[in-house]
Amino acid sequence: MTKSDANWHILGAGAIGSLWASYAYKAGRAMPLILKDNESLKQYQTQGGLLFESAAGGAEMLPLPVCIAAQLNQSISHLLVCTKAQHTEAAITAIADKIEDDAYIVLLQNGLGVAEKLRQQFPKARLLQASTTEGAFRKDRFHIVHAGRGETFFGPHRSTQDLSPDEITQLASALSPAPLQVTATENIEKILWRKLAVNCAINPLTVKYRCRNGELLDNPAALQEMATLVDEIVLLSKALGRESWVEKLLEQVHQVAANTALNRSSMLQDIEAGRDTEISFITGYLLKKASSIGIELTVNESLFHQFDK
Ligand SMILES: NC(=O)C1=CN([C@@H]2O[C@H](COP(=O)(O)OP(=O)(O)OC[C@H]3O[C@@H](n4cnc5c(N)ncnc54)[C@H](OP(=O)(O)O)[C@@H]3O)[C@@H](O)[C@H]2O)C=CC1
Numbered sequence: 001m002t003k004s005d006a007n008w009h010i011l012g013a014g015a016i017g018s019l020w021a022s023y024a025y026k027a028g029r030a031m032p033l034i035l036k037d038n039e040s041l042k043q044y045q046t047q048g049g050l051l052f053e054s055a056a057g058g059a060e061m062l063p064l065p066v067c068i069a070a071q072l073n074q075s076i077s078h079l080l081v082c083t084k085a086q087h088t089e090a091a092i093t094a095i096a097d098k099i100e101d102d103a104y105i106v107l108l109q110n111g112l113g114v115a116e117k118l119r120q121q122f123p124k125a126r127l128l129q130a131s132t133t134e135g136a137f138r139k140d141r142f143h144i145v146h147a148g149r150g151e152t153f154f155g156p157h158r159s160t161q162d163l164s165p166d167e168i169t170q171l172a173s174a175l176s177p178a179p180l181q182v183t184a185t186e187n188i189e190k191i192l193w194r195k196l197a198v199n200c201a202i203n204p205l206t207v208k209y210r211c212r213n214g215e216l217l218d219n220p221a222a223l224q225e226m227a228t229l230v231d232e233i234v235l236l237s238k239a240l241g242r243e244s245w246v247e248k249l250l251e252q253v254h255q256v257a258a259n260t261a262l263n264r265s266s267m268l269q270d271i272e273a274g275r276d277t278e279i280s281f282i283t284g285y286l287l288k289k290a291s292s293i294g295i296e297l298t299v300n301e302s303l304f305h306q307f308d309k
């Protein structure tokens with residue numbers, strides 16, 4: 001049975017991982033951050049902590065506990081994973097020998113497909129998934145800004161069937177240092193699918209047109225493509241028996257683009273910084289699902305291939 005004061009670790013000390021670690025620290029429930037390598041550790045130690053800034057401004061230095069894989073001297077029973085989807089396998093493999101067989105592993109990230117890979121690697125783990133609309137970004141490697149408040153939902157992955165309501169409540173409480181609030185849902189897959197759909201309809205287009213989210217709405221060609229992307233996603237969702245998961249999807253996509261009009265999407269930011277993107281776990285995941293049931297999603301596919309270059 002889990003406990004709200006259980007010994008949590010966070011993998012992925014970026015914007016989201018550091019956000020959770022910062023509020024946990026402020027709440028007196030430190031969750032050590034597992035850093036990628038020795039070089040990150042040295043940089044963190046030289047800085048003397050993590051600079052945390054709220055939307056209102058005013059940075060404070062927080063001496064969050066951190067470590068690298070080689071320094072883990074106890075096994076991990078509770079792990080919050082906040083790496084980007086494409087880095088998760090490598091990150092978790094580096095600490096795999098420290099993760100208890102029946103550990104609680106909560107994946108807090110965008111994209112789909114990682115949980116299935118982890119299930120193979122950790123057949124007995126209690127695997128959960130989470131989705132957040134909290135907004136955070138890094139001004140520097142260990143300087144984060146909590147830019148906007150949002151909601152966070154979590155629930156067991158479909159391969160995890162033995163969690164009691166008590167366990168879910170305790171996990172939610174442990175992952176909710178104020179003001180963060182994690183709410184349990186019975187169908188996290190639906191929330192993640194819808195989030196994936198919105199990302200498929202916005203992010204690759206912002207890369208194609210090298211524009212902010214809101215500019216897509218003023219570009220007739222992009223608007224037309226957005227509508228076709230959504231039609232393709234609805235077609236696939238219907239074929240998968242998930243029609244009710246994508247109700248009013250185009251409306252929501254327009255709303256998200258309008259609400260985040262000034263944002264450069266995470267994918268565009270990655271491209272502009274010369275980093276790899278989450279495309280294989282967003283549009284790539286959608287295309288794999290489609291191909292497994294013999295459906296072609298032409299416009300999604302052509303946008304996916306712009307990342308080949
Ligand atoms: N930021 C946001 O507002 C939101 C983000 N999300 C999603 O949350 C997830 C995390 O995003 P975000 O925090 O922004 O991403 P970041 O890139 O800021 O953070 C990812 C972190 O993972 C670390 N990492 C990469 N490889 C390894 C490794 N092998 N071992 C240990 N750590 C590793 C990176 O280290 P390094 O920097 O040293 O490479 C980085 O600190 C993504 O799926 C994103 O789409 C969802 C909603 C909002």
Ligand SMILES: CC(C)(CO)C(=O)C(=O)O
Nearest residue numbers: 202260263264265266267
């Ligand atoms: C909702 C959106 C498109 C906001 O920028 C996003 O999730 C992202 O950039 O990845």
